[in-house]
Amino acid sequence: MKYILMTICLLFSSCQLLAQPYIDVTSAPYNASCNGTTDDTAEIQRAINAAQTSGVALYIPKTANGCRVTSTLNITSSIKITGAGTMPYRGPPRGDSSRGPGSWIYFDHTDVGLRISNGLGNPISGVVIADIGTRRKQPSPGTGDTAYTPCNCDYDFKIEDADVEMNDITVLNPTKLAYVDNTSVARFVVNTMRSQPLKEGINIHRAYDVVRLNDLYFWPYWADLHNVNNYTINNRNSLWLFRADNPQVSNFFSIFDRNCVAFDYTPDGANDNGITSRFQGQNIGCDQSVIGVAVDTAAKSTTAQFTNLYILQPEEWKNIDPNILISAKNTVIDFSNARLSNANASALVIKDSVGTNISITNGWADNWNRANGGHAAFYVDAGATINISPSPRVSGGNGGATFAGGGTSTTLAKVH
Incomplete structure (x- = not known):
């Protein structure tokens, strides 16, 4: 069996996924469409719940438009969410039309995107999110010097009393990127994050243990336009x-x-x-x-x-x-x-x-x-x-x- 697995590893780049079980949100019994149009909220949340219960990693595959959700996704216990990476833009960034494919979660609403909290005041440990991207439905940036204002959207990530590690993440165009309120023995670690926060980046409200942030790039990945950049300069x-x-x-x-x-x-x-x-x-x-x-x-x-x-x-x-x-x-x-x-x-x-x-x-x-x-x-x-x-x-x-x-x-x- 070991030799069969080694042969598979040599022939395919997905060796790690073959060697370890995972839950693909687009596979049965979850069947999320991830076409950017169909509402996948219920399917993604059921897959999250199953991954938390089983201890198996959750996989977001690379698609053209991502998995559309219309309300907050909730994480309440340890979980690993992983994907196949993202392409923030193809050609000059000019809004959503220039975005490339990836393991995207598309927050088509104005509430919190992903909430990591059990609501019980007890810390959550073992939350890892890697190689995925999130994006918001923002007003079209337009062109020229037309005044720009983003959506009145909540944080893409809201973390409360949770050990969270993020690796190689794109948070494409959040109004507000992340809010951390860790008053228990919980940590927030980021290794490589790309984003164009429009109003607020990372808000460390309370953190009693060490926060470690490494390789953060806040650059106009979504829209490198004067009116959008002017908004962020002012806000x-x-x-x-x-x-x-x-x-x-x-x-x-x-x-x-x-x-x-x-x-x-x-x-x-x-x-x-x-x-x-x-x-x-x-x-x-x-x-x-x-x-x-x-x-x-x-x-x-x-x-x-x-x-x-x-x-x-x-x-x-x-x-x-x-x-x-x-x-x-x-x-x-x-x-x-x-x-x-x-x-x-x-x-x-x-x-x-x-x-x-x-x-x-x-x-x-x-x-x-x-x-x-x-x-x-x-x-x-x-x-x-x-x-x-x-x-x-x-x-x-x-x-x-x-x-x-x-x-x-x-x-x-x-x-x-």
Whole structure:
């Protein structure tokens, strides 16, 4: 039998699926059509339920238009969902007509796409989703500068108290991509994700265990059009962190967003500890991002480290926003190898942030003060401290000073 299986493996690329049983949603007794037109909600949910009960993997085959569902799909226990990959676009991305075939789940409704929760307050472990894609029914992007607004759709993925691992996923055109609320011993791990979130990327609302996000690409896979990109520049929070303990983010690229990495606050627990602690970010590119790193006023005592970061503000942005904006007290952030470019005003602003301490090693600010408003590259309010070593590399500031404000410096560069 072993030799027969080895022969099959040599002859066919589907060796792994032949060696292991799986549930194909298009096969009996489920018989989902996956033609993009027929409502496959009941068939897909029955297949999910069967896979959870049996422990057998669920398989979404590659088709031209995907499996159409008209209401939320629910996962309530461990499961592996796998597919044959996706082709986000063929030719220039211009909306749904340019999308290629793949293992797609088509959310033809405005509610949550896939909810992972048992609703009992107990954690779910062992949820793995790999090599599939999701897509939404969005308004046609049109052409030119016609104002664009996406559907008022909920999250494609809503995860509550669940260990979830995602590998090689396309979330094509969500209004809001993913919401994570893990207050138990549950983790959220992503390895390779492609998406064009239109209003919100990944929202880590509460995560008491480590979130690990690696190889995320937020790029206009669905529609690389000026009006759509203009909407995301004005509206999108790409990575939005509220209460998160020790999150690890690496190799994250985002283009055309309002806030690339945003630290916020949510009321949480008796000690009201609803902020992000010990964030670690490596190799992060915020391209055409209005604000690359933002710390909200309420997110006091946030702590973070960034290594290899660049932020480039859109040329067309005219408001007075910096590349980095820190508005919270007692915040501690270390930046290493950071290039801040093209800010209409300052490259970095620390305001109303008594007790905040920011460290920059190998910093570069270029082409700031595009508004010619006399903005300094680094502005630090009284009560805050900035440590820069060695002296920052600066170029093209349109006459703006390198430092301004009433804050203090403890290293080579003086703030005032």
